[in-house]
Amino acid sequence: MQSKDHIFAAPIAQLGDFCFDQNVAEVFPDMIKRSVPGYSNIISAIGMMTTRFAQPHSQLYDLGCSLGAATQEMRRNLTQTGCAIIAVDNSAAMLERATSHLATFKSEVPVTLTEADICDIEIENASVVVLNFTLQFIAPDKREALLQKIYQGLNPGGVLILSEKFISADDTVNELLIDLYHDFKRANGYSELEVSQKRTALENVLRPDTPEHHKERLARVGFSHVDMWFQCFNFGSMVAIKQATTE
Numbered sequence: 001m002q003s004k005d006h007i008f009a010a011p012i013a014q015l016g017d018f019c020f021d022q023n024v025a026e027v028f029p030d031m032i033k034r035s036v037p038g039y040s041n042i043i044s045a046i047g048m049m050t051t052r053f054a055q056p057h058s059q060l061y062d063l064g065c066s067l068g069a070a071t072q073e074m075r076r077n078l079t080q081t082g083c084a085i086i087a088v089d090n091s092a093a094m095l096e097r098a099t100s101h102l103a104t105f106k107s108e109v110p111v112t113l114t115e116a117d118i119c120d121i122e123i124e125n126a127s128v129v130v131l132n133f134t135l136q137f138i139a140p141d142k143r144e145a146l147l148q149k150i151y152q153g154l155n156p157g158g159v160l161i162l163s164e165k166f167i168s169a170d171d172t173v174n175e176l177l178i179d180l181y182h183d184f185k186r187a188n189g190y191s192e193l194e195v196s197q198k199r200t201a202l203e204n205v206l207r208p209d210t211p212e213h214h215k216e217r218l219a220r221v222g223f224s225h226v227d228m229w230f231q232c233f234n235f236g237s238m239v240a241i242k243q244a245t246t247e
């Protein structure tokens, strides 16, 4: 039975910055399902792209894995031999639950769960790298170096799947998408107070970029083929492909 997200349901006098602590980890499946439009579609597509892009005897990375939803979907859809998945998160509470969650599924694919800052880990012999609503929580001045490391650690023909909350470069559209997003949250049972308090708590920790900024930065670090494959309101997912040597 999944616990319901009521974290911001009551007035919080000293509202601090949002963090992925025990309270969040306990309700995370409900929180992310009711807070990210298209989340389940994105997770399914990560599985489909794993089937296409995973290379034999390579590594796949889930960076900011939370409870391992993307890791499990990659594992379920891996048809190549000799692959291993490395799932990284800097929240001990998330990893603790990821360990028990992933253990409930049978699989021959080895998964290494690592508690670390994704800015500090090595990426090597990678065919698939997933940043599923994680980069937005990385300090903006650290994002390019992280993406550069990912690009360099990817094998030719490898893919980065980057899902994010976005801002629109057009103020009018940005306001519309934020309003539609809040309508989405209300339709999913969140109160005005929950929407408002969560928005305040996220202000200093979730720093979204425009799709254009993402595309420019991904091209700058070396990706040859970049575009959005999914968007719903101010949330979406991009693919960035490292040129295969035969091209």
Ligand SMILES: C[S@@+](CC[C@H](N)C(=O)[O-])C[C@H]1O[C@@H](n2cnc3c(N)ncnc32)[C@H](O)[C@@H]1O
Pocket (backbone or CB within 6 Å): 020, 032, 063, 064, 065, 066, 067, 068, 069, 070, 088, 089, 090, 091, 094, 116, 117, 118, 119, 131, 132, 133, 134, 137, 138
């Ligand atoms: C919105 S959740 C990601 C959702 C998850 N990828 C999924 O698909 O269900 C963001 C995650 O990134 C993790 N995170 C944030 N900053 C991090 C960092 N610097 N290093 C590692 N993990 C980080 C958080 O602990 C949290 O679990």
Ligand SMILES: O=C(O)C(=O)C[C@]1(C(=O)O)C=C[C@@H](O)C=C1
Pocket (backbone or CB within 6 Å): 031, 032, 035, 036, 133, 165, 198, 199, 202, 206
């Ligand atoms: O922007 C918001 O209001 C959100 O709730 C988004 C968001 C996210 O994109 O990661 C923030 C925290 C949780 O991880 C779930 C969803």
